[in-house]
Amino acid sequence: MENLEITTTLRELADLLEIQGANPFRIRAYRQAIQTLAGIGRPLADMVASGEDLTAIPTVGKDIAAAITELVETGRLQRLEDLSADIPRTLVALTRLEGVGPKKARRLWQELDVSTVEALESAARDGRLAALEGFGARSVEKILRSIELQRTSIGRFLLSEADTLIRPLIEHMRKAPGVERVDVAGSLRRRRETVGDVDLLALCESDWIPVMAHFTGFSGVDRVTLSGETRGAVVLRSGLPVDLRILPARSYGAALHYFTGSKEHNVAIRTLGVRQGLRISEYGVFRVDPDTDEDEHGVESGERIGGRTEEEVFEAVGLPWIPPVIRQNRGEVEAAREGRLPTLIELEDIRGDVHVHSTWSDGRRSIEEMARACMQKGYEYMAVTDHSQIMAMANGLTPERVRAQAREIDDLNGRLDGFRILKALEVDILRDGTLDMPDDVLEGLDLVIVSVHSLMDMSKKEMTERILKALLNPNVHILAHPTGRKLNRRPPYAVDVEVVLQAARELGVAVELNASPRRLDLSDVHVRRAAELGVPVVINTDAHAPQHLDNMGYGVDQARRGWLQRADVLNTRSLDEMTRWTSRRAA
């Protein structure tokens, strides 16, 4: 059993306990353990198998260790099954809606007999919900809006989740009889921010039947939805649907291209082929024989002129290989034809992370630990950007604590060789656009990030003005997670991104591409626009623990989807260039 499955199960248990009204600290204990477990790179199943003491993991005690062991060994959790006999598990889905928490979910169930999102929607529409004490017209409206959003994003997995969930199946398929290689295609290969399913390709020149049996026989399979000779489909226990196609070498590149998509990109490529008398399909590139009747076109009729590799497919239509991340039919075919494909930024180009939290606010590790983790990545610098004081829950910094933190950073900078910690803050943009920190404090910092964490329901006009006002403060360098969205959870707040980008250009402010897989904010489209406008983009992880620094790759993927090149991204610059840029605004 995967770590993600274990944490997902424990999370469901915690959610149900909360709806039940259990001791809040007990629930917190579960959540803290989930948080810790989510950051553990090693498979818990291995630790169980080798008899390691799981209670050695901080926040994991006797009971949670036993739960993990039970899950690994039996695939089930008795206490969750007992609990769900009393409380419908579907209530958990209600708490995913904005404005509905455990208490309201419980009341909806007990007082309206509503236990599913569908039933809640009916109750909202026929007036029963508004009649319930504590609910009014506005909350009904908010709930309906949230249901609508959930409906459009339902069944989609975060890119990071799909990466994790598919890995064991790929390893499994690499051991299938006669399989020479296995590749990911589809939206996962294109690194889309969320994926609905995963497409796998397997290269096999021998008998395919045992390969398909190997696939459907994988231990993580919940159900098999399709099992033919060349194509199979399963749903994993995690809910992730996976398609497999088995192909011979002569078609493999064509299939990889075809199943990588996007659909729109494929249409563009096929159209190019048609003009040159070519038929391009997942089986290969074929020269159409004009003497052959239309209905005599078998899948492999005509002269095969390519298909072993993707390069052959592109070459057949006179193009260089196009990176999967930009195969969106957003100009890449034309750019390829004209020899002006971008040289996309790479993870190795990144030289620092300038949005990192520490235990001074809501981070989980000290500044030194975070800095050492950055050094291990080969970075030259890191900015500590703890929260400002209005983020009370996050233990935000007062001006006094900012000064105290500066002394700690000075000390560390004196000790860390070849690395620099920048004194910085993530300052909240208040309702009126002023900043949650006096200017004289900001003036003493190396770097100032500003962001919105409250009052996200403002009108577009108000929110845009609020952010613009914040950017006008000459101490501000970077606008973090500019739209506030959380994938599959919360829509972006209403803000005119174009106006903000224009202002950023005028004022010399950079915009962040927040690399957290849950945010990836700005979007590919908006970062591309930023680069087009000449607004520097900075890719940051917003790390609250060392392992979050690994999310940089997700930010880079997103940047690549937005066509960004190294020069477009601020934190590809050296420390000297970076400090020159940060001191420029104040000058």
Added chain:
DNA sequence: GCCGTTTTCGGCCCGACTGTTTTCAGTCG
């Protein structure tokens, strides 16, 4: 439910905001 002692029970981050209230519960971060 976990942790750390005060060694076996008490403490565990809490302020802002919303929508509904008329004094506050619930949600969010």
